[in-house]
Amino acid sequence: MKIFNYLKSLTLKELLKGMTVTGKYFFKRKFTIRYPEEKTPKSDRFRGLHALRRYENGEERCIACKLCEAVCPALAITIDSEQREDGSRRTTKYEIDLFKCIYCGFCEESCPVDSIVLTDIHEFHFESEGKNVLNKAQLLEIGDMREKEIAECRTNDAEYR
Amino acid sequence: MIWDQVWLVIWTLLKIVAIVLPLIIVVAYLTYAERRVIGFMQGRMGPNRVGLFGFKLWGLAQPFADTVKLLLKEIIFPANANKFLFLMAPVITLATAFAAWAVVPFSDGLVLADINAGLVYILAMTSLGVYGVIIAGWASNSKYAILGALRSAAQIVSYEIAMGFALVGVLIASGSLNLSEIVNSQAGGIGHWFFIPLLPLFVIYFISGVAETNRAPFDVAEGESEIVAGFHVEYSGAAFALFFLGEYANMIMISSLTAIMFMGGWYSPFTGNSWIAQPSILWFFMKTGFFLLLYLWFRATFPRFRYDQIMRLGWKIFIPITIAWIMVIAVLKVYQIGPWFS
Numbered sequence: 001m002k003i004f005n006y007l008k009s010l011t012l013k014e015l016l017k018g019m020t021v022t023g024k025y026f027f028k029r030k031f032t033i034r035y036p037e038e039k040t041p042k043s044d045r046f047r048g049l050h051a052l053r054r055y056e057n058g059e060e061r062c063i064a065c066k067l068c069e070a071v072c073p074a075l076a077i078t079i080d081s082e083q084r085e086d087g088s089r090r091t092t093k094y095e096i097d098l099f100k101c102i103y104c105g106f107c108e109e110s111c112p113v114d115s116i117v118l119t120d121i122h123e124f125h126f127e128s129e130g131k132n133v134l135n136k137a138q139l140l141e142i143g144d145m146r147e148k149e150i151a152e153c154r155t156n157d158a159e160y161r
Numbered sequence: 162m163i164w165d166q167v168w169l170v171i172w173t174l175l176k177i178v179a180i181v182l183p184l185i186i187v188v189a190y191l192t193y194a195e196r197r198v199i200g201f202m203q204g205r206m207g208p209n210r211v212g213l214f215g216f217k218l219w220g221l222a223q224p225f226a227d228t229v230k231l232l233l234k235e236i237i238f239p240a241n242a243n244k245f246l247f248l249m250a251p252v253i254t255l256a257t258a259f260a261a262w263a264v265v266p267f268s269d270g271l272v273l274a275d276i277n278a279g280l281v282y283i284l285a286m287t288s289l290g291v292y293g294v295i296i297a298g299w300a301s302n303s304k305y306a307i308l309g310a311l312r313s314a315a316q317i318v319s320y321e322i323a324m325g326f327a328l329v330g331v332l333i334a335s336g337s338l339n340l341s342e343i344v345n346s347q348a349g350g351i352g353h354w355f356f357i358p359l360l361p362l363f364v365i366y367f368i369s370g371v372a373e374t375n376r377a378p379f380d381v382a383e384g385e386s387e388i389v390a391g392f393h394v395e396y397s398g399a400a401f402a403l404f405f406l407g408e409y410a411n412m413i414m415i416s417s418l419t420a421i422m423f424m425g426g427w428y429s430p431f432t433g434n435s436w437i438a439q440p441s442i443l444w445f446f447m448k449t450g451f452f453l454l455l456y457l458w459f460r461a462t463f464p465r466f467r468y469d470q471i472m473r474l475g476w477k478i479f480i481p482i483t484i485a486w487i488m489v490i491a492v493l494k495v496y497q498i499g500p501w502f503s
Binding site: 012015018019021022023025026028030031032034 | 198201202203204205206209364458459461462463
């Protein structure tokens with residue numbers, strides 16, 4: 001009946017119902033993460049800033065096979081290499097352009113000696129032009145700094161690979 | 162002689178400052194409360210970061226940060242805009258919004274101008290505010306602004322009638338146009354407040370008030386998603402801040418008027434001699450705050466009305482109901498019927 005609908009709308013029933021819903025949500029728990037103080041947990045497979053690892057004796061892992069350079073879909077990696085005095089092949093230049101990089105993790109997958117890895121660092125920035133290209137020294141430094149976390153993540157994830 | 166006059170002027174100016182300054186601070190914190198309350202109702206936090214001296218204080222310094230930002234921003238004049246009218250519009254909006262506060266009684270005797278035609282003055286002042294909107298829309302030389310101004314003007318004029326009729330009901334029930342006397346005729350506990358015998362008028366008055374201040378769900382005049390921001394789309398910086406201030410001052414105005422007309426102003430809902438039953442300015446503030454919360458609650462809950470629905474609601478539903486209820490009240494009053502008018 002039309003008249004009943006009309007009278008029903010005059011009681012504002014539906015509107016009050018809606019206000020009850022929002023009123024309840026007012027007191028519900030909020031799920032916002034207050035970012036710098038609180039952080040969400042990160043996966044062991046998180047793909048963040050790059051690093052070059054070393055062996056435990058301090059020897060750098062990279063053997064300049066250039067598989068990462070070849071597999072990189074964004075052509076972000078540039079490698080030059082030559083023979084070292086002891087006869088091993090080593091890189092003289094290992095650069096990653098972070099503006100080109102798409103953080104796909106193919107370089108890490110392709111590396112036969114687990115040298116290039118993606119760490120769980122996701123908070124980084126550049127303050128001037130050109131700083132977006134990480135050179136070999138910087139990459140090794142990041143690796144030295146985070147070696148413990150990197151190794152831990154790799155161990156945790158090993159059984160699923 | 163002359164010094165008496167001068168002293169009167171200074172004293173009145175001081176009183177005006179004593180009303181306007183707290184009002185501006187309340188407006189500032191109303192914007193903060195709005196963002197917090199709506200955030201909470203939507204499962205968010207709202208602004209909780211801006212604090213003072215390294216303390217966060219739940220974001221309580223947010224309105225000051227916003228104010229400073231707005232004041233420092235450049236005022237951009239649209240090409241071919243009428244500069245004088247462009248700048249006058251926000252001033253008119255703000256001036257009328259503040260001027261109406263002159264007759265609002267905060268507590269017994271605590272009123273700037275205790276004039277006998279207070280109700281009429283209030284209606285006049287709140288209606289004048291529409292000029293600010295129309296002039297802003299026209300002087301902006303922008304199609305969105307003029308559309309928003311036209312919508313806003315039509316809406317305000319329509320709801321003004323329903324609002325006026327609702328106040329006629331109050332007028333009949335109390336027998337006075339003086340706001341203090343209207344409150345005094347509601348003395349004696351919650352049962353004597355006008356919102357019970359005038360329930361339809363009370364609901365219609367507040368909803369019309371929401372429509373009159375162009376707040377959600379009646380905010381087609383601003384309609385962010387369709388006409389960007391309506392009449393004040395071309396305003397920036399301090400000029401925009403004035404519109405903002407005017408809009409929120411009007412919200413507080415409508416809330417306090419609802420408290421005065423229908424909820425017994427400064428009177429306590431309880432009866433007896435205990436401390437809780439004493440009339441106090443705090444009751445007035447609490448009632449006003451409740452209606453302000455309703456404003457925010459509406460905005461968090463309801464989707465925007467379509468424009469023709471707003472017009473239909475105003476003309477075809479509110480006005481007939483108010484007229485009918487005025488008749489009922491008049492009959493009750495003349496023949497002294499019922500618990501309220503005997």
